[in-house]
Amino acid sequence: MAQDEGGGQLSQSIAGRRTRIMTGAALSAVLGLGACGILPRIGPSKGEIYEGSVLRSGDAFVVEVNDRVTRATAVVPALTFDRHFLAAGAIGADTIRPGDVIGLTVFENVEEGLLATGGAGAAALPELQVDESGFIFVPYAGRIRAAGQTPEALRRIITARLDEQTPDPQVLVQRVAGDGASVSIVFPGAGSSVVPLQRATRTLLPALAAAGAVPANPETAQVTITRAGRSRSVWYDELLREPALDIALRDGDAIVVDNPPLSFTALGATGAQTQVRFEERTTSALEAIAQVGGLSPTTADPTGVFVLRNEAEPVAAQVLGRGDLQGAQRMIYVLDLTRPNGLFEARDFLIRDGDTVYVTEAPYAQFTRIITSITGAATAATGLPDTLAGG
Incomplete structure (x- = not known):
């Protein structure tokens, strides 16, 4: 019996040693994975994004948002007709044309x-x-x-x-009435109309009215005219406000009234990771964050709100104060909501079509994930000898 007890104690000692060794190995493996960035996470860290700067190893300009940057980037996409359209005079209302x-x-x-x-x-x-x-x-x-x-x-x-x-x-x-001079007006998804050019429909707005062209969202709607292979667009609401944009029409003009898919993409530690359509022509960074449910209260880093954009050369040159840029530039704008005026900067900074809003995780969230992985691995390692013994 004594020999049996001694043998049992020896087996327990060996099992305990195995447990400690396996637990230590599991902890080392998890810590190693955390250090290598292999553990699951929502995206790059703040440091990794900064590493993408042209000042380090990347090809993007990382710029902290301030009042000057906000003013330089507050560019609403401009749409207008060129001289080819604006200089065209109205066709005489009584002029007879083929097909009349x-x-x-x-x-x-x-x-x-x-x-x-x-x-x-x-x-x-x-x-x-x-x-x-x-x-x-x-x-x-x-x-x-x-x-x-x-x-x-x-x-x-x-x-x-x-x-x-x-x-x-x-x-x-x-x-x-005849099939003489006319224009075609198309509403994608809602039908089309052919409007004859008569005394009351010689210009753009009356022709749209005759066709019943009322867009679903006038704030983001565009009116595009194609004439002789040349296309130009204007914002619908600006057409209503600017008499000069009510241009004269020509036989064969093709007019499209549509709400193009203006949107931004939200990623990272936000309430939702999704693509969001614009309800207005532009929206602010603060409004964009609110539209996806705000920052995640458990994981978001409010000092790491990034806006990724391909910025047009003139705007990028003004933001960076440089005259040697060529073409559009990759820009990463950084918003720190914890600064004294951080919320005001986020409220004033405009989000544009095609932007990506990315919120990094707080270091605490990353640390918590590693600890959870460690405790889970340790628990599994502790129970392994029992599993082997039971086998």
Whole structure:
């Protein structure tokens, strides 16, 4: 029996030694993984982002946000028409074009006239369509060019032709609905319309009104016109405010009224990691954070709010105070919400379409994750001898 007890104590001693060795190995492994950054985490640390600066080993400019940077980057995307569109004059409302339909009434002062027979005194030709070459055919007057004429000018031409064959003819010319000059207006996802260019629809705004073009969100809606292979866009709300943007239209113009997918991406220690659509043309960094549920109360580092953006050369040059930049630059703007004016800076700093807002984890959160991994590994290592013994 003594030998059995001694043997049992020896087995327990060996098992305990194994436990300590295995626990130590597990702790060393977890600590090693934590030091190497292999443990699961939401993204790069603040130090790793700073390492991406051009001053170190990266290719991005890391800039701390202040009042000067906020002013330099407060650039709302500008959209406007160029001279090609702005300089185009309004087309005469009465100008006849190929595809238009002309109505003629001819009055004659004889009982049996050329066109008016049976004592009617007048003959009606209600639908004469202007062909693709711009001509119409009038009996006894022949083929007459109508395109480019006003109804009054066309009336005089037809009267002169008929006057050679009937005494003192009186001619009435009217334009009626036809498939002449028109523009197409498209609302992606909501249909399209073809609007004829008439007296009331010679410019952009009346044509949109005639088509019922009311965007779902006027704040972010754009109006794009394509003419002769050239496309230009304006913001819908600016079109309503600026009379100069109510440009003259041309036959064949293609107009698209749409809300483009303006958005930013939120990542890191925020309430949600997602892509967020703009409700307005721009939003502030503070509003962007609020839209994704704010900073995570258990993991976020309020000193490490980063905004990643490809900045246009003129803006980047002004932010960095440099004149040697070429092309768009990768910029990382840093917001520290714990500074005395940090919240004001975040409120004033504009987020633009395509930006990425990334919030780093607090060092405490990383430390807690390592400790949790250590305690979990230690527990598993402690129970391993029992598992082996039971096997």
